[in-house]
Amino acid sequence: MSLYPKSHSQPLSLFSGVFAEKTVLITGHTGFKGAWLAEWLLLLGARVHGLALPPDGAPALFDQLGLAARVDHQIGDIRDAALVRRCMEEVQPDFVFHLAAQPLVRLSYEEPVETYATNVMGTIHVLEALRALQKPCVAVMVTTDKCYENREWLHGYREEDPMGGFDPYSSSKGMAELAIAAYRRSFFAGHPVKVASARAGNVIGGGDWALDRIVPDCIRALQEGLPIGVRNPHATRPWQHVLEPLSGYLCLAASLFKLPTNDSPLCSGFNFGPGHDANRTVGELVVEILKHWPGRWEDQSDPNAHHEAKLLQLSTDKASALLGWSATWRFADAVRETVTWYRASGHCNDPIRFQELTNGQIAAYIAAAEAALPWAQPIQ
Numbered sequence: 001m002s003l004y005p006k007s008h009s010q011p012l013s014l015f016s017g018v019f020a021e022k023t024v025l026i027t028g029h030t031g032f033k034g035a036w037l038a039e040w041l042l043l044l045g046a047r048v049h050g051l052a053l054p055p056d057g058a059p060a061l062f063d064q065l066g067l068a069a070r071v072d073h074q075i076g077d078i079r080d081a082a083l084v085r086r087c088m089e090e091v092q093p094d095f096v097f098h099l100a101a102q103p104l105v106r107l108s109y110e111e112p113v114e115t116y117a118t119n120v121m122g123t124i125h126v127l128e129a130l131r132a133l134q135k136p137c138v139a140v141m142v143t144t145d146k147c148y149e150n151r152e153w154l155h156g157y158r159e160e161d162p163m164g165g166f167d168p169y170s171s172s173k174g175m176a177e178l179a180i181a182a183y184r185r186s187f188f189a190g191h192p193v194k195v196a197s198a199r200a201g202n203v204i205g206g207g208d209w210a211l212d213r214i215v216p217d218c219i220r221a222l223q224e225g226l227p228i229g230v231r232n233p234h235a236t237r238p239w240q241h242v243l244e245p246l247s248g249y250l251c252l253a254a255s256l257f258k259l260p261t262n263d264s265p266l267c268s269g270f271n272f273g274p275g276h277d278a279n280r281t282v283g284e285l286v287v288e289i290l291k292h293w294p295g296r297w298e299d300q301s302d303p304n305a306h307h308e309a310k311l312l313q314l315s316t317d318k319a320s321a322l323l324g325w326s327a328t329w330r331f332a333d334a335v336r337e338t339v340t341w342y343r344a345s346g347h348c349n350d351p352i353r354f355q356e357l358t359n360g361q362i363a364a365y366i367a368a369a370e371a372a373l374p375w376a377q378p379i380q
């Protein structure tokens with residue numbers, strides 16, 4: 001039986017079929033979002049290439065999915081401009097998804113120089129390598145919802161709001177956004193490369209094993225039968241399943257691909273956030289997780305902790321109006337699918353089992369999106 005909705009016994013037809021037989025370079029393919037994106041692009045029939053550091057410890061989703069055997073990839077550091085340029089020249093991509101980054105706020109307080117070097121100069125190296133390309137290519141540069149100057153507003157940030165960021169991580173992504181916009185204006189007008197950026201909120205999903213993120217922290221505690229220590233129970237975040245921003249990045253790339261030139265409002269920044277029901281506190285997220293994997297949590301708020309934003313929401317009106325994209329799964333669906341993935345993965349070591357589990361969740365997500373969203377509908 002096919003995992004896909006009836007109309008998608010041919011999953012290659014999603015996103016208007018633009019990824020089938022195309023060459024795609026993902027930076028950061030050994031990370032959480034990069035591994036999910038690589039898996040989805042393989043299903044869409046793309047030739048997937050990667051550039052990133054080695055997986056950061058074990059377990060790593062990249063290893064669990066056995067991706068090393070299925071993508072053509074290079075282990076390397078995006079702080080090395082010549083290496084990034086060589087990689088781009090060799091791969092000659094039709095699409096680039098730039099995800100490689102140091103993505104953790106707390107680590108950025110400990111390693112600010114490395115964080116800026118990777119997130120700002122690494123992004124500029126990717127832009128320089130794209131600038132040297134002599135062929136049509138679509139580039140989606142991934143930043144974050146934290147790139148905005150946070151004013152603790154109750155309403156969602158819009159794409160035109162000022163960049164900023166209190167801590168090194170957030171400001172490094174604000175700086176990356178400014179560099180992307182400057183390169184677009186200065187070097188990409190009339191160039192065959194089309195560049196957009198994508199800002200998404202806090203992502204959850206199976207296979208995230210990062211230290212110092214709330215869901216992996218919960219899973220590690222639950223696996224060991226320990227209470228979950230919660231640092232920031234009252235902070236509100238726009239939680240979304242990893243497939244939400246990924247469908248947004250793919251949708252944006254497919255729309256850019258179809259443009260005749262890069263002189264379009266689509267070559268700009270886009271928010272990909274969840275619906276309003278998913279703007280929840282960390283405490284509410286933990287309680288929802290415990291519905292699917294019973295256990296306990298305790299408040300470990302530290303009055304001397306580094307500053308982290310308390311309120312953060314995104315407006316997704318632009319993605320809805322220009323791309324026909326909106327979020328698919330509600331908060332409860334995203335949490336259920338996330339915990340289901342971790343529970344089902346158990347102590348398994350078989351990549352085929354992980355591929356089935358991950359592809360099954362991609363199929364369920366597409367089925368949920370199919371009725372309402374143009375990207376999930378078959379080619380007419």
Ligand SMILES: NC(=O)c1ccc[n+]([C@@H]2O[C@H](COP(=O)([O-])OP(=O)(O)OC[C@H]3O[C@@H](n4cnc5c(N)ncnc54)[C@H](O)[C@@H]3O)[C@@H](O)[C@H]2O)c1
Pocket residue numbers: 027028029030031032033034051052053054055076077078079098099100101102103118122142143144145200201202203204210
């Ligand atoms: N996970 C989230 O909640 C979230 C939210 C908003 C934005 N983002 C952004 O999405 C992207 C992916 O995040 P993730 O959660 O998958 O992170 P991750 O830590 O799981 O993966 C990061 C990837 O970047 C690579 N990388 C890091 N430094 C590098 C360097 N110097 N050279 C080459 N590769 C390097 C790593 O090897 C890895 O492949 C990042 O740009 C992050 O800022 C993530």
